[in-house]
Amino acid sequence: MSLQHILIGCDAYKLQPLLGVLTDTLHGISPSSEFKTLHLDAWGHSPWYPLLALREIEESALPILKGRKALLKKLKGTRQRREWIIGNYYWALWKWRMKEIHEDNFKFVPWLCKSLLKEKLLSPVPAHLLVIETENDNSSGTNSAKARLTDGAFG
């Protein structure tokens, strides 16, 4: 079972209910819902790829228009929160699938997990994960400033 299979789902377990929860949550905190980066169902077969370059993708996708700077500022203000939400979604899928595989008495039923997922997605971003993003930030020196988050902090 590949990571791609787990994150996208299959006929045996369709993730549309959970994907809907994720999309609603993302749209709830974003300044605009017109960006592709806010529609994970359009991210194709490698859904986590854009996570690595959300900022660059959004900046390149925005045309030069009046108000671009303000919109970019709003997107920048929600970017880490969005990363946290998407990351929580993927991590939850991963954990649920692993638990289903390794524990006999657990069956992963996506539509039953909607409320729990919503609760996880709305959890606040830990303070040590928040990084002040600058214009020329190449993120090369930020690792040392971050404490590592252990699995126990999830949930």
Place this chain on the structure above:
Amino acid sequence: MQAPVLNHLALPRPSSQQFLKILKLREIGVKRVVHLYAPPPMRGTGLSKTLSTMKEAIGQSTWSPLENYKSGTRNAQVNIWPNMTGPLGCIRVFTTPCSIIAGRIIRDAYKATRVRLPKVDYIPVTRVHSRPQEAIIYDRDIHVWTDGSADKNGQDECTAGSAWVSDMQFSDKISLTGTVLSNNVAEVAAVVLCLLAWRNAHIVIHTDSTYVLGLLKGGLLAMERDGWGDAPRHMSRGPPTPLLQLLLYLLRDRTGRLGFVKAKAHGNDVMNNMADALANEGRLSGRVFDVSAIQIPAGWVDTSPVLCHQPLNYLTKLTMRAMVQTPTDTLKFGAFSDRWTVTIGNMFSAVLDPGNHISKVWDLAILEGLKEVLWKEMNGAQVLGHRYYGTGLAKSDMG
């Protein structure tokens, strides 16, 4: 005899003799003397004397140019012939030392020698290397008004044009392409176009662009010092850096005097308004000026990148990249790099360097366990270890 077309006739020093020559033109077919333009320096006694001379020479009692002149408004063309119906046979009287427009040949009014002007009907983008073979010497400063025009300024579909108008009755207009277009770029292009056309003449450029004046006051030198990093950029088109570098080259390569005057935009400056109108025409129908095709002669402008004014982490990264092979540069990440580049390009039409982004997984605001899963997925490693498989975790993690 068919009337010759006289669009312009030079009268640098109006005198009765010259006007008599004009009147002889009527005998050979010029039927009407219809138009007289009185620039500011000629107003007053000089113009009155000229008009009196013309009246005496023509000898028509029904025509009174003096009265027409007096009743005319300031800064307006004075119609001194009541039967004017068209431009044919139009004669203009100039007070400045110029000019019969005849292709690229200009007759110097004072010296009565033929000199060759730089070609103004082409854009020598690829020929800016060559210096003019013939020096053009005028005994006065030529005033040139430049202006740029942009529609949908700053947007992707922006179109822009540039133009210049001189007091020598020469002008030119272009349509810009090949870079991020904006009103400022069009203004710079107008000055560049003007400098290309008047390579060695003494000129005074009138511009209404504060941006251009800022560049000339030190902005260009600052950009050169800082490696041209301040030019506006866009993902799909290059920055207008070549245009700015060409401007600096033209400024350094000049032999004639050069002055700049701030003109008031959209004010009462007739020439500036003419340049504005011509720039609008150029935007719609001018010859194409491709900024990306500009080549700067070597040695005139420092185009090398510089390291000053860069943040320390950027310098560190540059040094490390040049000296150390990072894990993401190894073969283990090769397949993922290719897949990631293609996928991002297809999904978002963005061309990104995977080498800059693979390591960013550790900076994402996501849980540490997911970071490790993604990292192992990227380098093709198996996700092993009980922490990834749910054993030993709290029930709350699993729901």
